[in-house]
Amino acid sequence: MMQTYHQIARGDTLLAVDHVSLSFGGVKAITDVSFDIRKGEIRAIIGPNGAGKTSMLNVINGFYHPQKGQITFKGLTRSRMRPSVAASQGIARTFQNVALFKGMSTLDNIMAGRTLKMHRNFFWQCLRHGPAMDEEIKHREFVEDIIDFLEIQAIRKVPVGKLPYGLQKRVELGRALAMEPDLLLLDEPMAGMNLEEKEDMSRFIVDVNQQYGTTIALIEHDMGVVMDLSDRVVVLEYGHKLADGTPDDVKANEDVIKAYLGVAH
Amino acid sequence: MFYRETGQFKTNYADDMALLPILQDRIGLGIILFVAYVIIPFFGNDFLLSTVMIPFLVFSLAAIGLNILTGFTGLISLGTGAFMGVGAYACYKVSSTFPDLNILFCIVFSGVFSALVGVLFGLPSLRIKGFYLAVATLAAQFFLQWCFVRIPWLYNYNVSGAIEVSQRSIFGVIVTGAKATPESRYIVMLVLVTLMTWVAANVLSGRIGRAFMAVRDMDIAAELMGIDLLKTKLLAFAFSSFYAGVAGAAMMFIWVGGGEANDSFNINQSFLILFMVIIGGLGSLLGAFLGAAFISSLPTILKFGLPAIGIPLAGATAEHLTYILVGGLILFFLIVEPHGLARLWQIGKQKLRMWPFPY
């Protein structure tokens, strides 16, 4: 059922990046880059260190305001926006160097992802009975499904600051999923993981994409993973777009081989 | 051995989300409430009630207030004393303007007023953090203190310049003024603290509490969850100042029964409450109580306790010893255990859970 919906939906443009340039003082992080992300696809963004990949995600969810160009998300065009607005429009993300709420438990971290969907006012929060408790339970059930999905039941009540890095990355994915995003931005979700953890994470990403139909933009250095998971790949180098296409296209591209894959081999 | 959650399976989320999910903790709380509501008022003497318990309860409220702001939301404040003062003067003005108004209502109103003032002084917190925010709240402390002294309207143009507490009753029982018994004042204080602790625990364990902690731990990620930083910080200031305001009003009306603001609501008071929060444990309600109990009773223990067991100690020496002990402990906790006494208690419970096995 989900699958058919997913197949039909795949294809329309969800997000379009249009001639975006971003610089910090003299440093040009992104220069005149355009690409699009289609509904339901896994879109990889790759490139050497300092290519501007993270900066691109920061532009998409409103942390950075590009000097030139614009972003169109779900048909709405804007050149600058606030991260909280991006969140309410359905963009969630994970960070390259884990940005969890370290003092809170796994459960509370993921529950925090439900914030936008919880509305009981301060009065009810003071009582924590009736409607406030009903709401809390409803969202707890949703969050427990995510916990089961990511197989992190055992660390539910553990403060995330105490977890190993691999699990922290998983919790961070859970927190992003709790927002039920239309577009999920993942910044190197497998960095620093061993092979087994990488395989688990790849499986979760594919499952999220297929079961929930969530569109994913993925930054990743591991070429094997990128080629396996993604539908289309955009390659950045020194802030410029070098190539854009299916994994096979990109693999065959002369410039890319020279600039990026060549280095990896 | 006896402190175990094994065998206590939660069959639904509501049970698991209760404020105290472990049975032994609920029993412990029951015992504490029984002692506080029954044993102490019936068997405690005036000294215990007036000199130990009432100050402890007042300080607990103030420490909860500061802990909401600093421990839970990560915003440091050196203005707690001044916000207590705002509560005290608000209560004085309202109760003297409307002599027939129930005093409890006046106290709650002073909390609300203090919350509004807190929001005003919390506005800079969106732009500034850490050290600079501390300086901004310090400015609030001095500005408000200046108001307390320089605006005679606040103390009704009394020649003494002090707050004069008149006699008020609740359900026919005198609770403020010279004729109020320690028992009645203690019970009023206890009810206030019980209710307000319950409310704080509720708010902090729900959506709003999570937003506070999210802002404390990683504000950029919080923003990304759709948490509005300004609103959340201002709410933390308001909520925190409410507790400080009620504590200040209660201090004047229920504990000391009137006095001058410069003595009671100065920078020393702000620091004292900050010390309670640090020693008790940042980000823990239990910590607020432990810190308040420790710091508010330490001088009494040194001054009266030590001579009672045969160790003579002059009043001034006791005071100096208090400073030395508190100073030393602050250093100890800041370096060794930033989560204070509350964390030590948790570690103790953890050990108990494993006992008698070391692992």
Ligand SMILES: Nc1ncnc2c1ncn2[C@@H]1O[C@H](COP(=O)(O)OP(=O)(O)OP(=O)(O)O)[C@@H](O)[C@H]1O
């Ligand atoms: N906030 C900032 N201030 C100044 N320069 C920045 C900032 N953020 C990024 N840059 C610069 O922009 C360029 C692109 O950085 P970015 O983090 O986007 O690269 P990346 O492709 O994510 O690299 P990596 O693979 O190492 O994560 C770099 O030269 C970086 O130094």
Ligand SMILES: [Mg+2]
């Ligand atoms: Mg990066």
